[in-house]
Amino acid sequence: MRPFTILAAAACPLPLANVDTDQLIPARFMKRPRSEGYGQFLLHDLRFAEDGAVRPDSPIDRPERRCAQILVARRNFGSGSSREAAVYALVDAGFRCVLAPSFGDIFASNAVNNGLLPAQLEEAEAERLLGWLDQGGQEITVDLRECAVRAGGHRFAFRIDPVWRTKLLNGWNDIDLTLSHAAAIGAFAAADAARRPWAGLPPAEGGQG
Numbered sequence: 001m002r003p004f005t006i007l008a009a010a011a012c013p014l015p016l017a018n019v020d021t022d023q024l025i026p027a028r029f030m031k032r033p034r035s036e037g038y039g040q041f042l043l044h045d046l047r048f049a050e051d052g053a054v055r056p057d058s059p060i061d062r063p064e065r066r067c068a069q070i071l072v073a074r075r076n077f078g079s080g081s082s083r084e085a086a087v088y089a090l091v092d093a094g095f096r097c098v099l100a101p102s103f104g105d106i107f108a109s110n111a112v113n114n115g116l117l118p119a120q121l122e123e124a125e126a127e128r129l130l131g132w133l134d135q136g137g138q139e140i141t142v143d144l145r146e147c148a149v150r151a152g153g154h155r156f157a158f159r160i161d162p163v164w165r166t167k168l169l170n171g172w173n174d175i176d177l178t179l180s181h182a183a184a185i186g187a188f189a190a191a192d193a194a195r196r197p198w199a200g201l202p203p204a205e206g207g208q209g
Contacts, residue, residue: 001115003171004144007096011140011151012060012068013133019043019073020080021107025089038085039092060093070140072129073100078107078118087114097142099149099158101126112164113173117144119158128154144169 029041047058054061060068071090077100078086087110090098097117108118119142121129129140132151141150142158144165149156160168167177178185193200 001171001173004096004115004117004168006141006143006145007069007117008139008141009069009096010065010067010138011070011072011099011129011133012065013130014043014059014071014073015130015134017074018076018079021078021083021086021104022080024078024086025083027083030083030085034085034088037092038089039094042089042093064138067094069094070097070099070142071095072126072133072140073098074126074130075101075123077103078111079104082106082110084110084114087111087116091116099126099129099140099142108164112167115168115171117142117160117168118164119147119149119160121149121156121158125149125154125156129156 023043023046025038025041026044029038029044032038043058043060047055047061049055059065060071077098086107090111091114095116097119098111099119099121101121101123103111103118103120111118129137129149129151132154137152139151142148143150144160147158147160147165149158163177167173170176170180172180
């Protein structure tokens with residue numbers, strides 16, 4: 001994954017609470033292979049009318065928001081089922097960060113494992129950002145090193161699990177995180193083998209242990 005340190009990018013307001021994973025990507029689109037990309041299905045039923053026309057009130061389809069990499073939403077974002085495809089849809093649509101007061105637990109974990117930052121703000125701060133964007137604000141800077149958000153004259157701190165922060169800063173998945181402790185794991189294994197030689201596996205027949 002690409003490391004996430006500082007992102008200065010256009011932002012899109014989504015002034016809705018309880019946006020669940022079925023809204024992020026309806027289940028009927030999940031039979032398609034990921035190689036085709038899921039970005040076109042992001043928030044499909046909120047964005048498109050039955051005839052396929054873009055709804056005039058769709059925030060992410062406004063010309064000034066189409067290149068947005070940051071989404072600002074209200075509480076309980078990504079609730080509902082555990083479908084990882086909800087994160088795929090956001091990532092494939094170009095988003096690298098979601099700012100919201102709270103997230104569905106499984107969604108947030110899936111987000112981190114796909115390089116998407118779920119940054120948790122206070123509810124009043126999220127509302128101020130939404131208001132700033134509604135009044136014409138464009139670019140937000142998200143600094144994961146400082147856990148800070150800057151937008152116009154606003155500056156807020158955000159929260160994220162410290163292990164998730166480490167993974168995103170380094171572009172690590174769970175295996176990479178484990179390998180980062182390889183020296184300590186090796187030292188423990190060697191010390192344990194010396195302390196409890198009887199606990200080790202016997203040498204393989206015809207080979208070396």
